Amino acid sequence: MSDSRHVPVMLQRCLDLLAPALERPGAVVVDCTLGLGGHSEALLTRFPEARLIGLDRDKEALRLSGERLAPFGDRATLVHAVYDELPDVLDRLGIARVQGVLFDLGVSSMQLDEADRGFAYAQDAPLDMRMDQTTGISAAEVLNTYPPGELVRILRAYGEEKQAKRIVAAIVREREKEPFIHSARLVELIRDALPQAAKRTGGNPAKRTFQALRIEVNGELAVLERAVPAAVKALDVGGRIAVLSYQSLEDRLVKQVFAAGAATTAPPGLPVVPERYQPRLKLLTRGAELPTEEEIAENRRAAPARLRGAERVRADVE
Numbered sequence: 001m002s003d004s005r006h007v008p009v010m011l012q013r014c015l016d017l018l019a020p021a022l023e024r025p026g027a028v029v030v031d032c033t034l035g036l037g038g039h040s041e042a043l044l045t046r047f048p049e050a051r052l053i054g055l056d057r058d059k060e061a062l063r064l065s066g067e068r069l070a071p072f073g074d075r076a077t078l079v080h081a082v083y084d085e086l087p088d089v090l091d092r093l094g095i096a097r098v099q100g101v102l103f104d105l106g107v108s109s110m111q112l113d114e115a116d117r118g119f120a121y122a123q124d125a126p127l128d129m130r131m132d133q134t135t136g137i138s139a140a141e142v143l144n145t146y147p148p149g150e151l152v153r154i155l156r157a158y159g160e161e162k163q164a165k166r167i168v169a170a171i172v173r174e175r176e177k178e179p180f181i182h183s184a185r186l187v188e189l190i191r192d193a194l195p196q197a198a199k200r201t202g203g204n205p206a207k208r209t210f211q212a213l214r215i216e217v218n219g220e221l222a223v224l225e226r227a228v229p230a231a232v233k234a235l236d237v238g239g240r241i242a243v244l245s246y247q248s249l250e251d252r253l254v255k256q257v258f259a260a261g262a263a264t265t266a267p268p269g270l271p272v273v274p275e276r277y278q279p280r281l282k283l284l285t286r287g288a289e290l291p292t293e294e295e296i297a298e299n300r301r302a303a304p305a306r307l308r309g310a311e312r313v314r315a316d317v318e
Helices: 011-022 038-046 059-075 083-093 109-113 139-145 148-159 164-177 183-193 207-218 220-234 248-261 293-298
Strands: 028-031 051-056 076-080 098-104 235-245 281-283 306-312
Touching: 011 038, 011 098, 011 235, 011 306, 028 038, 038 051, 038 059, 038 098, 051 059, 051 083, 059 076, 083 220, 098 220, 139 148, 139 164, 139 207, 148 164, 148 207, 164 183, 183 207, 207 220, 220 235, 220 248, 235 248, 248 281, 248 306
Parallel strands: 028 051, 028 098, 051 076, 098 235
Antiparallel strands: 235 306, 281 306
16 A cells, blocks of 8 residues: 555655765664655665664554565664654664665655545645644644734745735634634635635645645744754764755755855864864755656656755764
8 A cells, every 4th residue: 555655756866865875884874754664665675784763753654664664674663753853762772873864854645645634635634734643733723723923924934825814814704603623614715815816826725824734733844943953963974864855945944954064164264274164064966956857747746846965074073
């Protein structure tokens, strides 16, 4: 089941980016967003001496990927954790440094395909959107309880929704009549609230609002802001990191962390730059790499993907 509905995005390119670091004997690679285990399965297959640590906050994803990765035995260690918990996970496992890190951000195929999770605006479902259904507040609670100003902020910041005020005014009016429970009512409300011109571009008009709610419910940007620097810190010299993002907010954040790591921190005008000011990272991609047309044709979910890679070239100077 998992194989038929999950085509890992930009798989070959991710493997090639990480290869120089993972071909060393005893290499450890962390898949920070395990999902259904497609990238992990390919990593374990291509690098037969590597050990994999797989993280996911979604228990159902861990169960399914566990079945998929069972043939690899103790080469795969799967952990129920959010990816900003990476330092704690490595600490518990007694791993000081890793040679590879992969992030495949956004919603997994499984979460989109399971109607009752409420991630997809194309089908009616309970407004849940929690990646870990054992904790936190649902999208329905956000819609029904947040003050209007906070909802406008979320839609603008996380959904880049220009019509946030209109949509929120409609939400507030409707929630007073009856709380939101299912996604179809929200999709219809958004469609009715938007001016005609705004409905003509950018696909489903509910897409930006759903993205914003999902990011808020799961704290995705705050988690990513902690996780990418933590992953860079965990990399051994010569270790490599690859990050797949699916929207501009994520990609911008990754770009900033990588750019800061690849820059010198020396005060201007030094004739010789001391070691502690030298860049810690070397960028492996020119800007963000995009999927090929062939890949998008095979897997439409790859269309918005942006891939960035970097290599750790210097240890931290204490």
